[in-house]
Amino acid sequence: MSVRVRFAPSPTGALHIGGVRTALYNYLFAKQQGGTFILRIEDTDQNRYVPGAEAYIIESLKWLGLTPDEGVGDFGGTFGPYRQSDRKDIYHKYALELVERGHAYYAFDTPEELEQRRQETDNFTYHFATRNGLSNSLVLPQDEVHARLNSGAPYVIRLKVEPDQEIHIRDLIRGDVRFQSSELDDKVLLKADGMPTYHLANIVDDHLMQISHVIRGEEWLPSTAHHVLLYRGFGWEDTMPQFAHLPLILKPVGNGKLSKRDGAKFGMPVFPLSWEGETADDSFTGFRETGFLPEAVLNFLALLGWHPGDDRELFNLDELIDAFSVEHISKGGARFDYEKAKWFNQKYIQAAENDILASHIRPLADEKGYRVSDAYLATVAGLMKERVTFLPDFVEKGYYLFEPVLDYDLDMLQKKWQDGTAQVVRELKTLVAEAMPYESASLEQAVKTFIQEKGLKPGDVLPLLRLALAGTMQGPAVFDMAVALGRDEFAGRLDLLVQQGEKLLSSAVGS
RNA sequence: GGCCCGUUCGUCUAGGGGUUAGGACGCAUCCCUUUCACGGAUGAAACACGGGUUCGAUUCCCGUACGGGCUACCA
Structure with a gap:
């Protein structure tokens, strides 16, 4: 007898993350058994019916890649209608x-x-x-x-x-x-x-x-x-x-099962996609809009109440299908662990190809008004992907890769900026202008030679370059950023740094 | 209240009559790196309690406690 399972949510609002997990387990079981995964809408309570909820459910499943084989919408099937x-x-x-x-x-x-x-x-x-x-x-x-x-x-x-x-x-x-x-x-x-x-x-x-x-x-x-x-x-x-x-999914802290209100309470998503309700109270931010990759959400959810029987943690959908088994589902309720969800997302971002990440960053960059090529976004992805947790971090934490530095770490600048520093930076600017080829390793070599010749220490100069490029002591390797941004931009930012440094110096003298 | 389900590090969990009780997240320390991360190493951290059964229980049984769910002309 063939395996046929159904996911049967009620269209009473956004699809809760617990419901998503139920859908996932049904999907995994069906696929593993060569069976059929059916989406049925249980809308027998006319009082609780919420317009848009059914579309939301379908969009959520599609985003996650849990596409039904039969069901409402355009999924087909010969056992319909699939709406109660x-x-x-x-x-x-x-x-x-x-x-x-x-x-x-x-x-x-x-x-x-x-x-x-x-x-x-x-x-x-x-x-x-x-x-x-x-x-x-x-x-x-x-x-x-x-x-x-x-x-x-x-x-x-x-x-x-x-x-x-x-x-x-x-x-x-x-x-x-x-x-x-x-x-x-x-x-x-x-x-x-x-x-x-x-x-x-x-x-x-x-x-x-x-x-x-x-x-x-x-x-x-x-x-x-x-x-x-x-x-x-x-x-x-x-x-x-x-x-x-x-088993149920429980609140991160305190008693009881995870509820939709917990999202706002703990500052984390508990729905796959954002939901615009009648009131602000009934509106929620989704995993997607927070900047999660669907694969990460799936992986996180899969392991919340199920284990593969070995020590593996990272699974794509196909691997989940392969490894899944009902016998390995836990009996006890599982607390929703957002830290772990973040870790999964970070892992998936790290592992993603730069051009895939670029396609995810594209809408975020457009939204900020950054006019850049796909190739440049891929470069940014490569530079930043080991330093972000969420997709929007690429354009937020790494904003200086798209626009001029807005904030300088003044404590650090003060520490590194002395009387002769302006002159050193101007000489560096010349070096940058003339460096051939303009490429990370050789640029680094040239700067280090310069440091040596001047009798300086790396610690006197490198932080300044970082400050010039990013304004902060965090971020990608200095010369990688320098190359990504381009020779002219780098030179321009060195000028701005001189302005900042001198301003700081004169105000320090004045006080 | 009644019925049902559950209980291993803070969290997700592996394990199962005799184990140094394993992994992961998080946390701490160190290494790498004159940034931040990533990565690597190390560490702290658990069998709810009480009775049985047994040579021996974290593991099996029974209680207790605690947690959860249900108890609608809701799903």
Whole structure:
């Protein structure tokens, strides 16, 4: 039997990073098994529907390279429609079938009535012990039920859970899990608005779409008992998918699972892409916009709750597909470790080809108004890639490779600038103007010879050149920068440094 | 409260009846480099607790504690 898995998010807003990990694990499993990865949209709650969320989900998957084989959007497939709101009639039909089979019933209790029962009774549960005292087709006379249904009065269809049954699940990650049906409530399957709840839609769709494995978050484990009962009720138990419940992703510090609000709280992204919500409070910065490479996000997420069985840490998508196994998924929740995410990104930037990095830097450079060639961006990439964590660092930390120095490290300049320094720098400028060829190694040799001839020390001169070029004591090798920037620019910056140095000298004398 | 799941360095984790309990991030020190990084080396750092079982438990069993999830006409 072929492997078919689905990622089934709700379009209620931006796709949380935990959801992304679920998608990733489903994708990896499908690809490894030569199976099919399906994107299904679970939009059965009309109240929580957020326009744009579905497009966001699709764009996120595409950015990460987790392209569905079937699903909403333009992914195709012959098991559609893949959006649950487009399948409304199907669920209705199956809900009725379950009623006919005696595994479900009509209930007329209003939400207000139920709320009141919950107020009155601690731990009120709508189930075998209480259903007889409520308003449903199990207790109402037949004709009364028909009358109510025909009158158009609102009703729901509930699952009839028989007591004293054991429900045994063999979870691929957790092993044997058992539930007692007497503790289960009669879940609503079809809501008063005619839409199914997750439970019904999920079972019907997984069955119809021939899903072989359900890989989803741990929050679904308790309701899996109901799902098994539904498969039994429909007579589909033989083809019931296998379950694997993933551990949750926890907050970096403190208690509880990672929430969307934690992004702002801890100053880090918890969504793949930025999301523009109704309010600032509901708007978030994504990994992409922070300057993460998708491969780095994938690698980070893959290892958050799964391990390859050996000491490897760096995996591209193909390697992940190859190494992935459900058995190696951890049981315990994993804290979101942003430092590690940053480390992965740094690693991927370091390892990336310069021209690939250049294509990532391009929009950032354009945004700053830097008019430079692709070749120059590639040069900058090469110079800076071992000193950055995020993509924007290339144009921010390395801004002096695109525009004049804005800030000079004045403490350092003061330390190095003395009475005769201006003259030395002017001579260096001449040297730079005449150096042949204008190339890093020979330039360095020429400057070092100059230093020696003048009876100076490298420490007297090299920091000045660095200051002239970058204004800061950080950055790429001095002569690499000098060559990247070009002879004229270097000479110009030496002039500016003389101005800065002399200014500093005179103000120091004056004070 | 009830039900279910979990618990190895600060974090992600490997391991599994007898190990110097391994790796990675982060942290510290040193080396490289007259910059910053990168890289390299070294170091500090963990089996939640109590009972069993056993010659021997971090590993198996049972409790306890702690953490998490669910407990909606939300997913």
